[in-house]
Amino acid sequence: MGQTPSTPLSIFMGHFKDVRKRAHSLSLKLKKKKFITLCKAEWLTFGVGWPRKGTFDAELIEKTKGIIFGPHCHPDQVPYIVVWQDLVQDPPPWLKTLLPASKEKTQALVTKEVKNKGGRPESQSKGPPVLSDSSSYADLIDLEWHTPPPYNSKGAPEAPEAPAVQENVRPPTRGPAFETRQRTGQTPDLEPVRALPLRAVGPPGVEREQAYQYWPFSTSDLYNWKSQNTNFSDNPRDLINLLDSVLFTHQPTWDDCQQLLKVLFTTEEREQIQGEARKLVPGEDGRPTINPRVIDQTFPLERPPWDYNEAKGRESLRVYCQTLMAGLRAAARKPTNLAKIGDVQQGPEESPAAYLERIIKAFRQYTPIDPTAEESKAAVMIAFVNQTAPDIRHKMQKIKRLGEKTLRDMLKVAEKSL
Known part of the structure; x- marks a missing residue:
């Protein structure tokens, strides 16, 4: 058989x-x-x-x-x-051994054989390697993610060519989820390279304009950001902090921002964020404007002709990102629903720590209050004390100068009362 x-x-x-x-x-x-x-x-x-x-x-x-x-x-x-x-x-x-030989390898072997047949010794036919065994750009071959068409770059100085990428060369520390956004080569004489969407390259041009080179987000960055953060509707703070960091450090283009919105948010959340952002577009006096022309120019819904190799284009991107963050924070604000806070009662077998965690989560989900802020301490404390188990509540309410205590103090009291 x-x-x-x-x-x-x-x-x-x-x-x-x-x-x-x-x-x-x-x-x-x-x-x-x-x-x-x-x-x-x-x-x-x-x-x-x-x-x-x-x-x-x-x-x-x-x-x-x-x-x-x-x-x-x-x-x-x-x-x-x-x-x-x-x-x-x-x-x-x-x-x-099971993979088929690639066309490139076959072609290379044929070329080498032809040269050797011409009478040239094999030892002399070997040239120096084009790249070292580890390339600082080796992982950039994975950054396709439907790269947007290039922005206009009229009169912009040409960026120097990036080193050619050698196929099948992978650095020892590899992987789409390792050190997101960072491609670090192992070659001793090369500095680590950070692949950002916009990166200054070479000296300034004749008119002192700095040339910028575009690197798209890697697919692994987007996947990791999506999988490592909770839904915006459940806990907006995590994604707000992430976007705040990404927009500041990565200098994303308009297309990059659309990718982030599409991957990290639902359609409903994305429309809400964009709608809030367009309400907050700054006018000439710095206050939100209602001028539709200014709104469309500052926070466009279609790809704008912004050239990141020009100061004006980079400034437009900066204002766009600031407005996007303002819209993100506005969309995160929810109408206060204290009834939902009151529904959180300590269960018969629930530990005080787990109960406090549910109280804090409810404040984040049903109110615009930050439960960790100093000014919110009293509200969280009242909810924690009044809605805990009856026997624990009676002991807590007998404590003198209750308002001077911290949540940590009350948690210790609750745990001792078990």
Whole structure:
């Protein structure tokens, strides 16, 4: 009896322990059953020619990845296609021998053979390597995410060419989830490189204008930001802090901001944020304006012709990001619903710490109050004391100078009363 021929999917499933290790090295998690379902069913529906048995074809994998990260993105499928692509691009020993030889390698071998046949000794035909074994730009090949068309750059000085990327070269510390936004080379004589959307390159031009080079967000950054933060409607503070940091440190373009809004927020949340932001567009006096022309120019809903290689374009982006953050904070403010706070009662078997955590969460969810702020201490304290279990409440209410106590003090009293 002959053996059943191996397929890409069956090979991965036969070495799933190693596949899982690779995913772990990329800070990702996989489930075997879902891996099989995606390969045999879901990815077949994308219309790119994905076979039920899986594939090692780099172009086909890239097309499938493009659908997953595209306009109708599938965040839950990201880990699976990222790991699949990573295994093919940087194969472990058990996979190397099974991969078909690439056209580039075959062409290189043919070229080398022809040169040697011309009488040139093989030792002399070897030139110095184009790149060292570790390239500080090696991971940038993964930054496709439907890169937006280039902005206008009339008269802008040309940025120097980035070093060519050598295929299949991966730095030892690799992975889409490792040190998000940072591509650090291992070559001793090179400084670490941060791949930001806008990065100054070279000296200023003739007119003292600094040239900027554009790097899009990596797909892994977006995936990690999405998976590591709670929903905006549940806890807006986390995403506000994240966006505040990203907009300040990464200098994103208008298209980058749309990516962030699309990945991190629901359609309803995104429309609310944009609506609030457009109400807060600053006029000439710095106060919110109602002039529709100024609003459309400052906070456009369609891609604007802002050139980041010009001071005017960068200033427009700066004001846009500031207005976006103002809209984000405005959208996070919710009407006060103290009845919901009153509904939070300590359960019979609930610890005081868990009960306090629910009180704080309710304040964040149903009021615009920050329960950790000093001015909110009294409101949180009253709710904690009045809604705790009856026996604990009686002991707390007998404490002298209750208003001078901290939540930590009251938590200790509650725990001792158990």
